Amino acid sequence: MCKQHLFIAFSILIILVRFSPARAQVASSDVLFARLSTSTSRMAYEQRGGDMKEIAPLLDEAGKSAAGDPVKSYRLYMKAAALMSGAKWTPDVELATALDFSLNAKIVGVGDYLQARATFLFDAPAATNAPYRLELDIVKNDNAREASVAPGIVLGEVKTRVGGEMIGLIFDPSKLVGPGLHLIRATLKNNQGATLGQYYRSFFVINDLNKRLAAVEKIIELLPDNESPAAATVRYYLETIRLARHTYLGGSFQNLVGLLHTAYRARGLALMELMDFDAELDQATRLATALKEGRNPLADARGHLRLAYRSSFDGKLVPYRIYIPTTYDKSKAYPMITLLHGAGGDENNFMDRYEGRWPKLAEERGYIIVAVNGRGPVSGYAKANGAEQDVLDVTSLVQRHYRIDPNRVYLAGHSMGAGGTWAIGLEYRDRFAALAPIAGTRPTPQLETALKSGRRMPIIIVAGAKDALVPVAGCREVAEKAKALGHEVKYLEFAEGDHISVVASSVKDIFDWFDAHRKVTPADR
Template identity: 30%
Template sequence: MRRALVALLLAVSLLPRGAAPQALTSLSSLRVRYNTQKATVRPEGALREEIDQLDREIADATRLGHTGDVRRLLAKGPVLLAGRPWTDSLEYSTSLVVRSDRVVVDPARPWLVRLEQIYRPAVSLDGPLSAHVEIRRPPAPRGNGASAPAAVTIKDLGSFEGVGRDLRESPHPMDLDLTGVPDGTYQLAVVVQQAGHSVGAAALTIAVRSGLDALVARLEHGAASAPESVRADILYPVDRMRQVNRGRLELRTFDPARDFAAAEEILAASASGHDPFDGRTGDFKRHYLLESAGEIMPYRMYVPTEYDPSRPIALIVALHGLGGTEDSFFTGYDGLVPLLAEERGYLVAAPLGYRVDGSYGWGLANLPADPTTRQVQARSEEDVMQVLERVREQYNVDPRRIYLMGHSMGAIGTWRIAPKYPDLWAALGAFAGAGQPATLERIAGVPQFVVHGDADPTVNVAGSRGMVARMRELGVTFEYIEVPGGGHSDVVAPNLAGMFDFFDAHRK
């Protein structure tokens, strides 16, 4: 482990200088959004025919591996379902992406970005094109019924002439000067113009951080001599920045201000001979090196204030839904999970699952055919099990009271992981999920708490109904709550206390 972390530290300082694509929203997330909208709108007549044709085109593009075209079609579908026309401007804008070698940027350093295209749009553009570039503060979310607030321009970076019509063949480079831009998270907005009129636009979310090189050097130097138990916690923001810059993770999975500050606090504490996690309670993050991936992974912990290391304590492993992170069960669902954990005396450990769309493995099903998908899913499951192992090493976890739960993809993951490790779990909690009823025989002795809304447009209620029907046949102890009119996410918070009640009542 020590050698692996030292190697990782060295790798961070040897980053490639060529431009790398930043992480676009995963195709899995785009598909779920589109399918959810289809289930909500329920198109009929001519619109249904148009959507059916679109679905055939998506299937063909997927089969051929044309991911750019898949993205175009998954952008077109929601527009049509909303009753709007798919215009040339949308066709062109959706093709545009902004890329760079980094999205966490020191404003004192020159910054090169490129305007590119992920597919060839079916649009004819005659005449010269230019690009106008600004740094904008992202607008605050709109309130109910309110119009979208305007973005605030922080710095006008000027116009760039000679933008090509085919940016796949000839990406357009732009040297940008961020001098004077304060630390923070912004949108780099690029508007493509023809004869003074906008014909398309693209944006890239970036984080500006002054003194970045010095900060990285300080953390690397300190981590080299820090205790191994906290070395990954110190190096995490450096490694996460590297993964984000390489496009392996979205910037939203990384908060430079928060994560660098936390690493500096841990470094300072360890340098003074103090273990910052010794006796720590409440809500905090830990990190470790997932050696199979060569990446430092985060997980979020809740330790109740009355935790006594001499007394065994119950543990809940919480799996987030598609697009979520290790933060989801702490900041979402009305913040009830940590509140209930404190009240009932539970540890909570929430892993990332390697990627926001990792799916937590494939359970007992056939291996995914695509090798990249197979690798991501394998590491997703491994991350969950590594976090469980680490928490059991660090705390006096009661082996009779280890619980697994999740929402959406996390519920699907719960029903994938539990049958692979059937002897671990005291009970399961599955909110708005689906599974393979045939796997339930392996966990017939594990009580299960299941919640689903009968109007869920994202994961059809049939997913839980099928699992519950098989539980009933097998004599599994379960509680099933089907919420009339319930959607995909609104059924979780009102039933979390019930899940804790269920867990309280069941131990191995």
């Protein structure tokens, strides 16, 4: 692209977005995760003897503003986070929280252009150390530089910048790095060269992207079978890859804005990609080719599988993950666990995080485990948005396609997924033999009503004494109440456990609990 055309592209980009309302730049999910992040920081800050005199009012006001003014709420949470980290609240520090750094796509083909953009989430503060700039570097996971994207994004004088205004550049990443997954780091600096903040986004460069996509699309268009698990999975891959070429289709926590995303990344919570797009394009090719030849490519598949189905709720293609033991024998019936991820997560969490303990124990104990998408990262597993139906559909789907013992189907979930485990597990208790809510148990009138009705169930409740998001006192209260109401309860509390660590720490205990319990049928009585 020549300099004249590049200048025109920049100008169009800025004109299109600079007057967009700031409110549209901060989503409700950003506010939610800003609150959760500061709640975690607050526990540690108070344990260090930190003074909450200035910070507590900020958090209170942020909570009150969340629904009516998400931008204000976000700003207050970020100020509180900065103060708890020991930073002084200066215009330069506030400027770092005012910016979001983004890419227009998650994947590009060799020779394709990628847009890197700085967006002001709200009107810029009166920062005086101009000119400001974002230095752009493509880095490895250890932050070692692979290449620089010159000249970076020049912000210049920022005092007049308004919320929604965007500045960016367009570049061809394949001229700087080879095919594969890459990480771009944007470093905000002032006129003195001081680093004010860093932002990260990842992207894939894929060889022969257009050619490979077209080849699979040609095969799948001619297939008579559109609804089998393999056919639905191929269509999901194609749909997702096409979408990732035009939007930043991030994995868990990767679509959070600005420094909030950086904070979650630093905690190891924004590192998982939605998928390896290059590898899954190869997988789509293999599946489509097998279907064309009249073979079922999933008939003998074992280990980790990434699949999709068409939802009975709205007809959309929805992904799920499943682990089939390598020793799976179709002549035997297997126990099964349906797993519900927490807020911010997706179907990959239980399979790829938590030290890999869930699939490892599934292999050792001879379980089939399936992790649902839940129709998004913050669905709450509600009826209205199809998330509850996703849990039921995927459970039924696995039972149809694999040999599952109907009396050994279990439900477990973390955080938001624990809430879903309580709600779905008790409403549809005839479908599950036992439940395992992890770090997400709270006393509510709805839960008490559900516990009082229907068949009493075996339930293992997992909690961490150092969980900053789910008070352990509430977990203890529910455990005692459930016991009093006749449910068989094991309460497992980890003295050093926090909101995340207990998911890995409790795996063996949960499998032990499920091993010891099967659904009681009339014939067993």
